[in-house]
Amino acid sequence: AQSYQESAVRKATAEQRHLLLLPSEAVTVSNGAFTLNAGGKIQSRRNRYYNEQLLGIKPNKIVIRFDPAALHDSVLCYTLDGRFICEATCIEKSGFGDTQVAREHDRNRTRFVKRTKEAVAAQRRMTALEVAELMPETVPPAPPESRVVEIYHPAGNTVRRVQVEAQTEPDTDYDYAF
Numbered sequence: 001a002q003s004y005q006e007s008a009v010r011k012a013t014a015e016q017r018h019l020l021l022l023p024s025e026a027v028t029v030s031n032g033a034f035t036l037n038a039g040g041k042i043q044s045r046r047n048r049y050y051n052e053q054l055l056g057i058k059p060n061k062i063v064i065r066f067d068p069a070a071l072h073d074s075v076l077c078y079t080l081d082g083r084f085i086c087e088a089t090c091i092e093k094s095g096f097g098d099t100q101v102a103r104e105h106d107r108n109r110t111r112f113v114k115r116t117k118e119a120v121a122a123q124r125r126m127t128a129l130e131v132a133e134l135m136p137e138t139v140p141p142a143p144p145e146s147r148v149v150e151i152y153h154p155a156g157n158t159v160r161r162v163q164v165e166a167q168t169e170p171d172t173d174y175d176y177a178f
Contacts, residue, residue: 015084018076022065026080029060033091036064036071047071048092053085064088068099 012020027034032055035046054062054077062085066075072093077085095102 018065019082022076023068024063024065024078026061026063029054029057029062031055034062034064034088036066036075036095047090047095049075049088050091051077051086051088053077054088057085071095071099 025036027036032052033048033050034054035048037046049064059080061080063078063080063082064075065078067073072090074087074089077088079085
């Protein structure tokens, strides 16, 4: 076992540092240009990068390595199997220049939208309560008098016998003449 002072210390090359330290993102190339999602977007616009060496590249998927604190600078382009292609420059700086700022902006925007929705819901609830307070109190009208006549059903199931009333006046021939 050699001591640290006697051994030759090998340092990583710039290429090795790029592969180890820089974050990556897979993108699709179109006409030598691509957009990077890591920088977020401002009004649906993103940072756009370009290099002539990316024109007509097949397959059109590549891996980008970038400095998250300097998205408006150039980025490094690699094939999917890790071979270096070129360095693409930012031609359209319409997104954020820093991923941390982009994340903070998205967080604040989400918070703003959520609070706005809560305020709208509270306003609707308050409006309904205010309208209810302004409405005059109503007294329910008296129920109308019932005019339904109910049929009388005697208790039981037997047929009632009809009683014949006796006439108190004597019969006369006049009544029978007609």
